[in-house]
Amino acid sequence: MSLLRTLRTVRHLKAAQITDRLRRGARRSRLSGLPDASRYSLRRRPPQPPALVRADTVDGARFRFLRVSREAGGDDRWDPRGVARLWTYNLHYFQYLPVLDPAVGLALVEDWIARNPLPRGPGWEPYTISLRVREWTEWLMVHAGSLGGRALPIVA
Numbered sequence: 001m002s003l004l005r006t007l008r009t010v011r012h013l014k015a016a017q018i019t020d021r022l023r024r025g026a027r028r029s030r031l032s033g034l035p036d037a038s039r040y041s042l043r044r045r046p047p048q049p050p051a052l053v054r055a056d057t058v059d060g061a062r063f064r065f066l067r068v069s070r071e072a073g074g075d076d077r078w079d080p081r082g083v084a085r086l087w088t089y090n091l092h093y094f095q096y097l098p099v100l101d102p103a104v105g106l107a108l109v110e111d112w113i114a115r116n117p118l119p120r121g122p123g124w125e126p127y128t129i130s131l132r133v134r135e136w137t138e139w140l141m142v143h144a145g146s147l148g149g150r151a152l153p154i155v156a
Helices: 003-010 015-031 085-093 102-115 126-147
Strands: 062-065 068-071
Touching (some): 085 126, 102 126
């Protein structure tokens, strides 16, 4: 930036803006000695199930959340009647995926995709989506090799 351009810009600024800019520039120069984050790569690590998810929470045939246990089958598997909305949210979060056998986990993911094609219901609410996407991504990174080359179908 040329000196003339800088002077033309600075003349329109208030004193507080100039001092803040100088302060931020000084702070940035102090931080420049930190290691470059681009040198680090992401390492695959097995996802850790949340502390609230235990192996007895789900086995693929039965789910247990909020001290309520339900069978995992039927037409209303992903929107069961007679349970609290929070229970249904826990079902859609898929935070239980790490404790399942990979084949059972894949079957549940495929079943969810097949039974929830339209973006409506508790499984399509923003927070539910954000947790499920994270859980599926971490799980697929760990189990990609053990799925026998199968890929998840893309939801259109």
